[in-house]
Amino acid sequence: MTSAAEASTSPIAISIEKKLEMYRMMLDARLFEEKAHKLFFEGLVKGTSHLALGQEAVAAGFAAAMREDDLTFCTYRGHTHTLLRGAPMDRLMAELLGRSTGICGGKGGSMHLTDVTVGAMGSYAIVGAHLPIAAGAAWAAQARGTDQVAVAFFGDGATNIGAFHEALNLAAVWNLPVVFVCENNLYMEYTPIGAVTAVPHPAADRAAAYGLEGVILDGNDIEAVYTIAMRALEHARSGNGPVLIEAKTYRHGGHSRADPGKYRPDEEVEAWLQRDPIPAFRSRLEASGVATATLDQIEAASDAAVEAATEAARNAPYPDPTTLETEVWADGGSAWRN
């Protein structure tokens, strides 16, 4: 068995169908997020929202590589992870708008998207909380002999909280089928990650402490993401234990809501906009002979899907106030004790 790092150097063949699927996934993610941004400014998104604009290649590359029954654990920046595992777009959009048709009945909103039917095991808004949880799910998969792998996505900032270190040690010492994916977008909220972290690569440089290899990846190169994802999933699925990956990427917008992200130097933002994962992949596809019309068609289909989802969400009703009193206990209610 090759190590994750060695394996990552050997390219794997990606079929053209797969590539087009990944292109479609990135566009779905991009257009969904752009729409969410617009709806926020219309006052329609309830609560807050953290967009993954610019980071789509990580979610798409992994979702494309994962087996249907694999388990995704993500953060409040989790729209795209949940969507690309196959959660229905209209119900995700409805959830952002706090409607009763939302994937969580309009109770959870942007930060808590969950659809266990497609393996989207939850968006966790407490930084780091989901990392030991993913390890536990991986243990369950192993104990039940299902061959599932749990994949946990988190930010660079999460590498400084205790739960991250507890999870890595648990996963390593128990040899669990779990892949930890750090999306290093250089900022923990408004603070540059380098200002609050002892090592330059917040995830990869910690790997050695748990007997793992530090895998660093260009998170804006979807083919690289897909390749590493395939290798890591295979590694974990075959009983070789956890993998820790650090994907370098960048969010195009601010941390949340209306944050304009002014704390970031203009040149830095500009340089990363140049490295937008979507046009980069599109040029590569065109260079490899895919017709522009094919790509345009994919884009138009994504656009239509997002518009339809938005229309449905806009017209959906808000939850009935009585739903506040439901689903706290196994009996379906909230009044068991009083």
Added chain:
Amino acid sequence: MTERNIAQALNDALDVALADPSVVLLGEDVGRTGGVFRVSDGLQQRHGAARVIDTPVAESGIVGAAFGMAVAGLRPVAEIQFMGFSYPAYDQIVSHVARIRNRSRHRFTAPMVIRIPYGAGIGAAEHHSESTETIYAHTPGLKVVVPSTPYDAKGMLLAAVADPDPVIFLEPIRLYRAVKGEVPDGHYAVSLDEAELVADGTDVTLVGYGAMMREVRRTVEALAAEGVSAAAVDLRTLAPLDLDPVVASVERTGRCVVVHEAPRTGGLAGEIVASVQERALYSLRAPIERVTGWDTVVPLRRSEHHYVPTVERIVAAVHRTLEA
């Protein structure tokens, strides 16, 4: 005197407190950006990065380090971004911060403040909107305080910094920019163990604190319009509870309605009701009413107004006590 909202009053309090070289402020994004609610805006520029410290996302580390600073001679003020993020630090707070005076037989104290914005307001459900003060008020060794006006915000924060014991300082998110008032410049302190009678009346006594004081004050007005004379007490300190003004008022009114947005079961209202009936049972003319949040998870903005007690719900409770 300067007209300030609560966020500005707190900013001013921190600025004044930082004149003492033993005071430090630490938390996520508190320095460069001035914190999620901009309460520490400009303070790092003024007092330096060694006094206003940007930390990693690591609440247990923030509170643990603040505690270490406190037992070793500093007066740290730790900021937690939202109440729901205080739980990673819960072990430090409950197992160590709260107990060190007793455990060390008085040799150590932890003169520190943990500032926590709490309650509904940004509409983001769960962690960003909850009101779980009871778990801290239930812990011996912690003072838990919550202002509802700019004047109290500044004076109580300065008192908290000066206090020899750890203080959980709750900041009502909904009121940060919603109420303005005249705030003295420079240093002053507001006692951390006195509730305040904010309206006097003869028919019913309303008891509230923090963000709910806006609804409580509006209820007093709404009741006045229908000829009901309501007294209102702003508790300000949840641990220790000062119920003297409540009891004194209930002895006049014979009726009491306690308001909080925290869930009902095990909420502080239960404690308040028990204490008031212990001390004033024979003055009561009606069962004491509680108007609280529901025993459920705080929902998203659209449903928030169904969760947080409204003036209408408080008025209805008052009517029940009048009709009893």
